[in-house]
Amino acid sequence: MLDTIDHVAVPVLNIRKGVSYYVKNFKCKLLHEDASWALLEFENTKLALVLPFEHPQHFAVIDNDLEGGETHRDGSRSTYVHDHQGNMIERITYKDINESKDK
Numbered sequence: 001m002l003d004t005i006d007h008v009a010v011p012v013l014n015i016r017k018g019v020s021y022y023v024k025n026f027k028c029k030l031l032h033e034d035a036s037w038a039l040l041e042f043e044n045t046k047l048a049l050v051l052p053f054e055h056p057q058h059f060a061v062i063d064n065d066l067e068g069g070e071t072h073r074d075g076s077r078s079t080y081v082h083d084h085q086g087n088m089i090e091r092i093t094y095k096d097i098n099e100s101k102d103k
Helices: 015-025 095-102
Strands: 005-011 029-033 037-041 046-050 058-062 077-082 088-093
Touching: 005 088, 015 029, 015 037, 015 046
Parallel strands: 005 046, 058 088
Antiparallel strands: 005 058, 029 037, 037 046, 077 088
16 A cells, blocks of 8 residues: 655745635635644645745655654644655654544
């Protein structure tokens, strides 16, 4: 089985303006927006809009075997790694969220 890309994060200078642009120009759904980041859902993946001084540009891969990592507001956990070519990769799991829903 192949790994799953959860989202790609691109930097924008203004979250609200970034959301407005993407929603007007593409068929996507706004999942979250606050002052520091937004998350848009497309048919095959999600796009995160991030402020360059708060979040790194990256892509995220689902890793349900992830040990440790930082817990986020939504209950997901992740850690960042480098591919030794200058790219940032977020390994992310929603396993804890999904397990708590099953209880």
